[in-house]
Amino acid sequence: MRYSKLFGKTIKDAPKDTVSINAQYLLRGSYIDQLMSGSYTLMPLGLRVIKKLEQIIREEINDTGAQEILMPLLHPKDIWNETGRWDSAKDVMYQFEKNEKEYALSFTHEEILLDLVRKHVSTYRDFPVKMYHFSTKFRNELRAKSGILRGREFLMKDLYSMHTSQEDLDEYYEKVAASYMKIFERVGLKALRVQAAGGVFTDNVTDEFQVFTEAGEDEIIYCPGGDFAQNVEIAQVKEGKECDLGHGPLQKAKSVEVGNIFRFGTSYSEKMNVSFTDNMGKKQFAYLGSYGIGLTRLMGTIVEVFHDEKGIVWPENVAPYQVQLVSIKYELDSIRQKTDELCEKLQKAGVEVLLDDRDVSVGQKFSDADLLGMPYRVVISEKTQDQIEVKKRNESDAKLMSTESLLSLLGK
RNA sequence: CGGGGUGUAGUGAAUCGGUAUCACGCUGCGUUCGGGACGCAGAGACACCGGGUUCAAUUCCCGGCACCCCGACCA
Numbered sequence: 001m002r003y004s005k006l007f008g009k010t011i012k013d014a015p016k017d018t019v020s021i022n023a024q025y026l027l028r029g030s031y032i033d034q035l036m037s038g039s040y041t042l043m044p045l046g047l048r049v050i051k052k053l054e055q056i057i058r059e060e061i062n063d064t065g066a067q068e069i070l071m072p073l074l075h076p077k078d079i080w081n082e083t084g085r086w087d088s089a090k091d092v093m094y095q096f097e098k099n100e101k102e103y104a105l106s107f108t109h110e111e112i113l114l115d116l117v118r119k120h121v122s123t124y125r126d127f128p129v130k131m132y133h134f135s136t137k138f139r140n141e142l143r144a145k146s147g148i149l150r151g152r153e154f155l156m157k158d159l160y161s162m163h164t165s166q167e168d169l170d171e172y173y174e175k176v177a178a179s180y181m182k183i184f185e186r187v188g189l190k191a192l193r194v195q196a197a198g199g200v201f202t203d204n205v206t207d208e209f210q211v212f213t214e215a216g217e218d219e220i221i222y223c224p225g226g227d228f229a230q231n232v233e234i235a236q237v238k239e240g241k242e243c244d245l246g247h248g249p250l251q252k253a254k255s256v257e258v259g260n261i262f263r264f265g266t267s268y269s270e271k272m273n274v275s276f277t278d279n280m281g282k283k284q285f286a287y288l289g290s291y292g293i294g295l296t297r298l299m300g301t302i303v304e305v306f307h308d309e310k311g312i313v314w315p316e317n318v319a320p321y322q323v324q325l326v327s328i329k330y331e332l333d334s335i336r337q338k339t340d341e342l343c344e345k346l347q348k349a350g351v352e353v354l355l356d357d358r359d360v361s362v363g364q365k366f367s368d369a370d371l372l373g374m375p376y377r378v379v380i381s382e383k384t385q386d387q388i389e390v391k392k393r394n395e396s397d398a399k400l401m402s403t404e405s406l407l408s409l410l411g412k
Numbered sequence: 413c414g415g416g417g418u419g420u421a422g423u424g425a426a427u428c429g430g431u432a433u434c435a436c437g438c439u440g441c442g443u444u445c446g447g448g449a450c451g452c453a454g455a456g457a458c459a460c461c462g463g464g465u466u467c468a469a470u471u472c473c474c475g476g477c478a479c480c481c482c483g484a485c486c487a
Contacts, residue, residue, distance in 0.1 A: 006469060012448070013424050017417080017480035037479065092486070108487090141413075142485055149487095156487070208487090217486090260487060294487050329445060363447040370447090381446070389446095 001321065003356040005133035008033070008043040010368045020215060022148025022300035025312050029372050031320075035303040038144025038152035045372070046299070048320035051157065053295050056133055056186050056317065057157050060179045064172070066130035068160055071112050073136055077102035079111045083271045092139045105138035110268060110290055113160040118274040122163050127276065127286070128172060132159035134295065146215060149256060155295040160288040164276065166265065169287040173263055176291050180209050180259050187298065188315025189305060191258060193222050195197040196231035198262055205234070209259035209293075217255035223247050256301045264288040280411070312373030312391050321354040322410060324374040326365045328381035330357050339380045342388065345403060369393075378406065 008030030018024050026032045029284045031046035042050055045218075058068065077095070080086035086095070086104070094105040106112070118130055137156045144152050159176065163169040178195060184191035184340045191209040208231060210220055221239055222229035225247025228238075232252070239252040266285040269275065278284045300319075316322065323346060327339040339355065346353050354374060356365050369377045370393070379389040379398070390406055391398035 009422095009437085015479090017419095019481065034479090052413070061423075139486075141487095143481095143483090145481080154487075158487095257487065272434055292487060298486065360445090361447085361449050362445055363449075365445095366447045368448080379446080383446070 001354050003354055004358050006044060006354075008045065010371055011236050013203070018147070019180050020126070020145075020149070020304075021048055021307060022149060022215065023304040025303055025307060025371065026148060026300070029312065032148060038141060038150070040148060040151065040296075043236065045320045049299050049302075049314070049318055050295055052318045052320070053187060053298055054157070057134075057293060057295075060183045061132055061157070061159055063181050064130065064175050066132050066161070068133060069131050070133045070135060071106075071116070073106040073138070075104045075106055075112060077104065078222040079115055080104060081091075083268055085111065092137050092141075092253070094140055107137055107139045108136070108290075108292075109133075109135075109158055110160065110264070110288065111243040111272065114268055114272045114288070117162055118272065121162075121286075124275055124276050124278050124284075127162060127164045128168060129162040129286075130159065131161075132157060132291075137294075144215070146300070148296050149215065149304075150217070154297060157293045157295060159291040161289040161291075162269075162274070163289070164278065164284065164286065166287055169263060169265075169289050173261060173289050176261055176289070179206060180291075180293070183293065184209060184211070184258065187302065187318050188368050189258070189302065190227050192222060192226075192255070194229040194255075195220070195259075196260075197236065198235050204263055204265075206260060206262045208257045210255035211258050211301050211305065212255050212303065213304045214254055215301075216254040218255050218257050219252060220255050221252050223250055225391075233263075237329050238241060241250070256297065256304070257276050258298050258301055259293040263264060263287065264290065288291055307373075310367065311371035314373045314375060315398075316375045319352075319373070319375050321352040322350055323353045323376045323378050324369045324372065325353050325355045325378045325380070326362075326369055327356070328362050328365075328379065328383075331359060332382075335380060335382070342403060346407070347386070349407055349410075351407070351410055376406075376410070387398055 010030060014024040014028050030043050033041040033043055035041060043339050077086055087209040093107050096103055121129060134157050136153055137155050137246050141150060141152050144150055161172050181191060189211050191211050194208045195205055195212045196206055196208040210218060220229055221232055221235045223243035225243060225245055227245050228243055237250060240249045243250055245397060246378060266287055268288050270286040275283050276286060276287050290296060302318060303312055306315060325343055327335050343353050343355050373393055375393050376389045387400045387402060388406060389398045389400055
């Protein structure tokens with residue numbers, strides 16, 4: 001991709017009341033654009049990051065045996081009345097009337113999935129059912145905040161599973177938990193599994209996946225040894241208390257919830273009559289689990305965790321491009337030739353390259369490269385001669401090397 | 413929804429009663445090019461909206477609205 005053709009330009013100063021780091025850098029780099037409070041457009045660069053996250057999640061979730069679908073975002077009131085959530089979740093739901101019929105915009109999909117399952121599944125032989133989708137969620141947050149971390153409209157991967165027994169649900173629940181840990185590791189984050197309350201979803205204790213950052217709005221109490229972690233909203237213990245296995249005192253930290261998993265048992269199935277015939281020919285209600293990861297929030301969290309005073313430092317797996325190719329004096333035939341040649345070679349090898357072909361000063365190209373945060377900055381200039389200069393975004397020194405060395409550095 | 417803050421060009425700022433100034437960005441030409449280069453010439457603003465006071469309002473007063481922050485609530 002040629003930078004000169006990319007929609008969206010970097011800006012020097014973030015809009016003045018932008019406080020949160022993720023909003024500042026994502027806005028300055030033109031990864032996102034704000035439409036209104038809590039509502040953002042994903043610009044080409046931002047969407048590439050989201051697509052990377054989506055693909056990693058898809059691979060891991062597919063690995064648990066789930067299948068991808070896509071459910072509607074416009075829901076009729078009736079279906080929400082079946083569980084009573086039209087009223088109980090009124091505050092978070094966008095509800096409205098059109099042509100004398102009432103609708104809601106999706107804030108979650110349990111009811112929709114349950115309806116789907118009861119129409120298509122009738123025997124224990126069809127279980128377990130595991131389905132997920134990536135889609136927008138609308139939530140009427142009392143206050144949208146922290147840039148992309150808490151919007152009123154955001155992207156989410158939600159997975160639902162239905163089982164013939166609590167044991168089977170528990171087993172899959174743990175499988176998803178493990179899958180989540182893998183996902184967060186692949187996107188570069190250290191996530192901690194934390195016990196928490198279920199909010200409008202359930203009264204049961206649930207598990208959250210939290211990432212440490214000052215930008216977070218949650219607080220967790222945890223044991224540094226890793227055998228205990230609870231959200232302060234349910235924690236019975238205080239920081240400083242010794243943890244049981246002798247790992248030292250419990251600690252408290254701010255964090256962002258990047259994922260959440262729930263076990264509902266049969267409560268929803270009973271309300272919506274989602275049943276199956278067991279192997280004795282008897283009617284049974286299905287056990288439901290629900291598992292979410294907020295993609296846009298995940299992207300914001302990554303920026304909160306991986307940045308420095310100059311800009312974003314994307315982990316390699318989620319960067320919109322692996323390489324930002326900067327050539328000094330691109331207008332010179334010799335330089336342009338070398339640059340274009342290298343660009344093509346890299347792309348042919350499967351490397352994603354953002355070529356800064358603009359006629360601007362070196363300083364500007366370098367500072368934009370720092371702001372945008374691609375993992376590798378590659379420079380071609382009169383100075384580099386037959387070699388190329390490679391600098392990792394998270395390192396300060398540049399190295400001269402051959403194209404082949406760069407390719408092997410990139411694992412190609 | 414309570415409390416606080418801010419609204420002037422795409423962005424950041426100045427003006428604080430006499431119809432708007434600067435920097436960056438943008439356009440054209442030229443010179444440049446290893447850390448946001450320079451010269452010349454340009455374009456770009458109903459000063460958030462509505463009302464009031466005044467000969468005159470971006471400026472003062474009232475009422476809205478929007479955005480940001482803190483809180484309550486939440487992925």
